[in-house]
Amino acid sequence: MxxxxxxxxxxxxxxxxxxxxxxxxxxxxxxxxxxxxxxxPHRIGDAISPSGVPTIRTETNLDNNEDSVETNVIPPHxxxxxxxxxxxxxxxxxxxxxxxxxGVAVMLSGEDVLGNDVQLATLxxxxxxxxxxxxxxxxxxxxxxxxxxxxxxxxxxxxxxGSINPAPVSVLDDMFSNIALQGGVDGIEFxxxxxxxxxxxxxxxxxxS
Numbered sequence: 040m041x042x043x044x045x046x047x048x049x050x051x052x053x054x055x056x057x058x059x060x061x062x063x064x065x066x067x068x069x070x071x072x073x074x075x076x077x078x079x080p081h082r083i084g085d086a087i088s089p090s091g092v093p094t095i096r097t098e099t100n101l102d103n104n105e106d107s108v109e110t111n112v113i114p115p116h117x118x119x120x121x122x123x124x125x126x127x128x129x130x131x132x133x134x135x136x137x138x139x140x141x142g143v144a145v146m147l148s149g150e151d152v153l154g155n156d157v158q159l160a161t162l163x164x165x166x167x168x169x170x171x172x173x174x175x176x177x178x179x180x181x182x183x184x185x186x187x188x189x190x191x192x193x194x195x196x197x198x199x200x201g202s203i204n205p206a207p208v209s210v211l212d213d214m215f216s217n218i219a220l221q222g223g224v225d226g227i228e229f230x231x232x233x234x235x236x237x238x239x240x241x242x243x244x245x246x247x248s
Contacts, residue, residue: 114222119147119181119229120170121197123163126232131193133230139167140233143186147171149179149218180216183231192232199226 123140124133140163147159152175163169171181185191196208196215206219215229 114152114176116172117174117176117220117222117224117226118170118172119174119179119197119218119220119226120168120172121145121181121227121229121231122167123169123183123186123231123233124167125189125235126192129192129232129234131195131232133195133228133232139163139165140186140189141165141167143167143169143231144184145169145231146182146184147179148182149177151175151177174220176220176222179218179220180214181218181229183213185213186233189233189235192234194232195228195230197226197228197230199224 122133123143123145125138125140126133127137128134143163145161145163147157149157151157155175157174157177157179159171161169161171183194191213194210194213194215196210199205199218199220202219202221202224205221206217208218209216213231218226218229220226
């Protein structure tokens with residue numbers, strides 16, 4: 040991705056690059072043109088990517104003060120979050136007044152765009168919330184360990200705001216799979232609904248009448 044930053048007149052310039060990287064790593068070429076005293080060598084300075092890897096080039100042609108630097112840019116991190124809650128009316132929607140379920144184990148697994156295997160685990164907090172952050176783009180699945188004191192309700196896949204042509208998320212029993220996470224995206228409301236035994240009993244009685 041060639042970019043032409045604005046440069047300052049003088050011996051030094053510091054370009055600022057704004058680029059949206061949605062998946063993988065991307066090579067960016069920084070083109071600089073420096074002005075200074077004639078017959079004076081100019082250093083094309085450090086190009087620092089978020090990965091922390093500098094690339095340095097030194098200008099050796101005194102008759103031509105143009106050169107380029109290449110560096111790899113790692114896309115911004117992303118996250119996946121959601122809630123475990125009592126779905127009091129069993130409609131698959133987390134609504135006001137429906138109590139959270141704390142202390143539920145939720146696990147994330149998958150592979151990021153660099154080919155790294157990712158395995159994470161957490162517990163829901165007092166609000167029934169869980170969150171996996173600092174995720175590289177990749178394809179992930181989120182699994183809930185069913186709370187023993189509750190009955191399985193409806194699981195509702197969340198949204199990936201800002202994603203470009205996101206793939207559909209698959210919903211299995213206590214699991215969301217095929218979450219194609221792009222760079223700089225916060226996936227929200229990947230929610231697991233639970234039922235109490237009282238709710239199930241009332242529903243069954245109404246269904247049989």
